[in-house]
Amino acid sequence: MQKFKDGLAVLGGPQAEWPQNWSAVLGQARAKQEMLLGVDRGSWACLQAGFAPDLAVGDFDSVSGQELAQIEQAVPDRRYSKPEKDLTDSELMLQAAFFDYHLQKLTVLGATGGRLDHFLVNLLTFCQPMFRPFAERVTLLDRQNRLQFFLPGQHRLLPKSGYDYLGLAALQPVADLSIQGAKYDLPPFSSSYPVCFSSNEFLPGQSVELTFKKGLVAAIYSRD
Amino acid sequence: MQKFKDGLAVLGGPQAEWPQNWSAVLGQARAKQEMLLGVDRGSWACLQAGFAPDLAVGDFDSVSGQELAQIEQAVPDRRYSKPEKDLTDSELMLQAAFFDYHLQKLTVLGATGGRLDHFLVNLLTFCQPMFRPFAERVTLLDRQNRLQFFLPGQHRLLPKSGYDYLGLAALQPVADLSIQGAKYDLPPFSSSYPVCFSSNEFLPGQSVELTFKKGLVAAIYSRD
Numbered sequence: 001m002q003k004f005k006d007g008l009a010v011l012g013g014p015q016a017e018w019p020q021n022w023s024a025v026l027g028q029a030r031a032k033q034e035m036l037l038g039v040d041r042g043s044w045a046c047l048q049a050g051f052a053p054d055l056a057v058g059d060f061d062s063v064s065g066q067e068l069a070q071i072e073q074a075v076p077d078r079r080y081s082k083p084e085k086d087l088t089d090s091e092l093m094l095q096a097a098f099f100d101y102h103l104q105k106l107t108v109l110g111a112t113g114g115r116l117d118h119f120l121v122n123l124l125t126f127c128q129p130m131f132r133p134f135a136e137r138v139t140l141l142d143r144q145n146r147l148q149f150f151l152p153g154q155h156r157l158l159p160k161s162g163y164d165y166l167g168l169a170a171l172q173p174v175a176d177l178s179i180q181g182a183k184y185d186l187p188p189f190s191s192s193y194p195v196c197f198s199s200n201e202f203l204p205g206q207s208v209e210l211t212f213k214k215g216l217v218a219a220i221y222s223r224d
Numbered sequence: 225m226q227k228f229k230d231g232l233a234v235l236g237g238p239q240a241e242w243p244q245n246w247s248a249v250l251g252q253a254r255a256k257q258e259m260l261l262g263v264d265r266g267s268w269a270c271l272q273a274g275f276a277p278d279l280a281v282g283d284f285d286s287v288s289g290q291e292l293a294q295i296e297q298a299v300p301d302r303r304y305s306k307p308e309k310d311l312t313d314s315e316l317m318l319q320a321a322f323f324d325y326h327l328q329k330l331t332v333l334g335a336t337g338g339r340l341d342h343f344l345v346n347l348l349t350f351c352q353p354m355f356r357p358f359a360e361r362v363t364l365l366d367r368q369n370r371l372q373f374f375l376p377g378q379h380r381l382l383p384k385s386g387y388d389y390l391g392l393a394a395l396q397p398v399a400d401l402s403i404q405g406a407k408y409d410l411p412p413f414s415s416s417y418p419v420c421f422s423s424n425e426f427l428p429g430q431s432v433e434l435t436f437k438k439g440l441v442a443a444i445y446s447r448d
Contacts, residue, residue: 016240017337062448084408088422113241115446116336116369117391117422124393127417145340167341169348172417173397184308193351193396194418198312198341222339224286 001077002054004035006105007097010042010053011090011122012062017113017142023049025109025141035101039093042110043071055101057093059083088121091131098134105137112142123147127172127216135216146221154211159202163221166208169196174215182208225301226278228259230329231321234266234277235314235346236286241337241366247273249333249365259325263317266334267295279325281317283307312345315355322358329361336366347371351396351440359440370445378435383426387445390432393420398439406432 008029019025026049029036038046040058044067047053052074059081060068072078079096081089090111097103111122126135126149135149146163157166170177171194179186183201202208210219232253243249250273253260262270264282268291271277276298283305284292296302303320305313314335321327335346350359350373359373370387381390394401395418403410407425426432434443 112340113337114368115389115391115422115444115448116366116371117389117393117420117444117446120391120393120420120442120444121422124418124420127419129417142340144338147340165339165341167339167344169341169344193353194348195351196341196344196348198339198345218344220339220341220344222341224339 001100002035004033004054004101004103006032007035007037007101007103007107009037009039009093009097009106009108010046011039011093011108011110012041012058013110013112013118013142014114015045015110018109019141019143022109025107026051029107035097035103037093037097037106038071038075039089039110043075045110047071047074055079055093055096057081057096058089088125090122091125094125094131094134098131098137103137105139107139107141109141111140112145123218124171132216144222144224148219148221150210150212150217150219152213152215154209157208157210157219159205159207160221163223164201165198165220165222166200166202167196167198167220167222168200168210169218169220170194170212170215171218172215174217175213177212177215177217178210180209181206225324226259228257228278228325228327230256231259231261231325231327231331233261233263233317233321233330233332234270235263235317235332235334236265236282237334237336237342237366238338239269239334242333243365243367246333249331250275253331259321259327261317261321261330262295262299263313263334267299269334271295271298279303279317279320281305281320282313314346315349318349318355318358322355322361327361329363331363331365333365335364336369347442348395356440368446368448372443374434374436374441374443376437376439378433381432381434381443383429383431384445387447388425389422389444389446390424390426391420391422391444391446392424392434393442393444394418394436394439395442396439398441399437401436401439401441402434404433405430
């Protein structure tokens, strides 16, 4: 099994929602010798863009027989899922990424847009005890958003070029969530239900301090 | 204040994600004398499609001065929000819909796609004690999805033409969630964290029984 430090995963969400320069994103990942992971139709998209995934996961019911044959020829590590299974295709990919390949960072394309049940699986997966320890290694990236997960603690968020807004979503009950240094600060806030604070902003040249004691928080960098 | 039974709200999410026949959806709502509610740029979209909203809510920073003037001329009930506010524009609309107009059912367009912080606010709003009692009156509708919220109890879900899949997302900790009569049944399941079961299906001509004792569940009818 080849050794990789970081990885880029391509899921089966609609390409209209992928970063506009997604093909360049793949090329950059390859140039940095990152692992390329394809899930279902995402594997085929990688191949079409000229980059063979190192790992392909899925039941591949969304690709043709000919496309599957090409995937099978090009991809060294292939894992076939069954429709009735405990883990979704995306979760099987995450399992391989973190338990088998021990990736340190994973950027995920194709996790958003289209079917909301698919997106919610991709978002809520990191609340599961099995995947929660790896949450901070993951970034979901699409055309307008860059979503990172945070575990309880104190975190310094830096402004990122091209993103105007900062949303913070407590995906689980949260204790003493505070935001400091942003356009709209938040004094320690606790909630027994999930909640999303949208449309916050970085102040020019300033970082934002995010702290909380319990739960899982998604930081969403976004633009209109 | 005019009396309405049901309503249709149009939020500011990207039109590419709206139902393909959204203009017809507006026309049907009007024909049934439903209330039309516009949020921010959604108000302008209604007007452009030939339907003046009964209520317009927002800070309207996403429309031009001329567009705002037309909205102000056409819409009888206008509510202006401030950037730094306790409720989002969508929540101000929901407050008006349920507390002032006492709507029995509300279909919402433009709640999905684009910025994830906006979508998560629209999704998680119904976990708030203020809006939770109205959750079952709400349907989020987009190009590929029809999302309905359910409070604890026993619910019979009927197949809907044009939707192939049924996803069920427990947005909060859930107790004794069970699914019966579907392609994949679920024996009573409890979870301390949110979780989404994707890609379930109705069996031909059969309804699905959803029961749970605690939490808030979103049923997502979807198609590829």
